[in-house]
Each structure stands twice: as C-alpha cells, then as structure tokens.
Amino acid sequence: MDEIDYAIIRALQADGRMSWTELGKTVGLSTPAVNERVKKLEDRGVIKGYRAVINPVAIEKTIMAILMFEQTRCAAFIAFCKDHPDVVECHRLAGTFNFMVKLYTPSVETLEAFIDASMEYGKPSTWIRLSSPVAFKAFTVGDGILI
Numbered sequence: 001m002d003e004i005d006y007a008i009i010r011a012l013q014a015d016g017r018m019s020w021t022e023l024g025k026t027v028g029l030s031t032p033a034v035n036e037r038v039k040k041l042e043d044r045g046v047i048k049g050y051r052a053v054i055n056p057v058a059i060e061k062t063i064m065a066i067l068m069f070e071q072t073r074c075a076a077f078i079a080f081c082k083d084h085p086d087v088v089e090c091h092r093l094a095g096t097f098n099f100m101v102k103l104y105t106p107s108v109e110t111l112e113a114f115i116d117a118s119m120e121y122g123k124p125s126t127w128i129r130l131s132s133p134v135a136f137k138a139f140t141v142g143d144g145i146l147i
Contacts (some may be wrong), residue, residue, distance in 0.1 A: 001046070004029065008037055008144025011045070012068045015140035053136070061086070061104035063111055064129040068097035071122020080121060086114060097125070 007027040011018060018026070024034040041047045056064065071077055074092075081090040081101060089102040094095070101118075105111050118124050 001142075003142050005037060005041060005046075006036065008041065009141050010138065012038075012047065056104045060106050063105045063108060064132075065103055065111055066127045066129070067101045067103070067106070067118070068093075068125045068127075069099040069101065069118070069122045070097055073100065073121050074098070077118075078119040080118065084114065084117075086110065104117070 004027055006135045008023065011023055011026045020031045020035045021039070023038070027034060029037065038047065055132065056062070069077065077099060078090065081087045081099075084103075084105040086105040087101055088104055089100075091100045093100055099122075103111075103114060105114060111126075115124055115126060
C-alpha cells in the first residue's frame with residue numbers, strides 16, 4: 001500500500017458515501033483511477049464493506065452494556081450471541097474472561113432478561129455505559145494526513 005491508498009482509506013473512514021469524483025479530488029486522482037484503487041482495496045480485503053451507522057436511541061435501544069463471561073460452553077454461547085437480537089459484538093478473549101459481549105437493549109428489564117438467559121452458558125459480569133466520550137475513532141493509517 002502506498003500513501004494514496006492510505007489517503008483513500010482515511011477519506012472513506014470519514015465519509016463512506018463520498019462520490020468517486022469527490023474522493024478523487026481529495027486524494028489527487030482522476031475518477032477512474034480512484035475507482036480502480038478502491039476496487040483493489042476491496043478485492044484485497046482492506047476495505048471490508050460499507051454500512052450505515054445507526055443511532056441506537058432512535059430505534060429505542062437506549063441501554064448499552066458490556067458483559068464479560070467466564071464460561072466453558074463456547075460453541076453454544078457463540079450460537080446464543082449470534083441469535084440474540086440485542087448483541088452487536090462478541091469477542092473471544094484470553095485471560096480471566098473468555099468472552100466480551102456488547103449489546104444495545106431497550107431497558108434495564110431487557111438487559112436483565114439477557115443476563116438471565118446468558119447464565120445458562122456461564123457467569124456474566126456486567127457494565128452499563130454512562131456516556132461515550134470516544135464512540136468511534138477511525139484507524140490511523142499512513143502518515144495520518146489527507147493529501
């Protein structure tokens with residue numbers, strides 16, 4: 001990857017809906033050249049996809065919680081997390097806890113129901129988010145400066 005690829009990545013992280021023309025102007029390439037570069041980044045798996053970022057409060061998912069699990073039924077727990085509508089992330093860990101789950105849920109009652117259901121798979125420890133001073137931070141790539 002060269003500095004232009006890094007500039008493309010930085011620009012798309014800031015605005016994934018940017019047109020090829022606008023992206024080309026940002027990084028100093030023609031529209032066809034930037035289109036080809038992005039296609040190569042996608043083909044190599046550097047860019048995995050594009051998605052809308054949803055405000056959870058707007059869809060009545062007002063509680064965000066992180067749960068850490070000590071458990072031994074890994075495959076069953078992974079299936080449980082994949083099937084549960086409130087789970088947005090599940091990470092396998094090394095250390096005292098072997099899973100970290102992030103979920104958005106409508107209420108403390110639905111969080112409690114999740115905790116109760118998850119106890120079949122192991123012991124959870126729960127943290128509820130108060131605020132998110134850094135809700136998303138783009139990867140720093142290259143020299144970090146847009147061309």
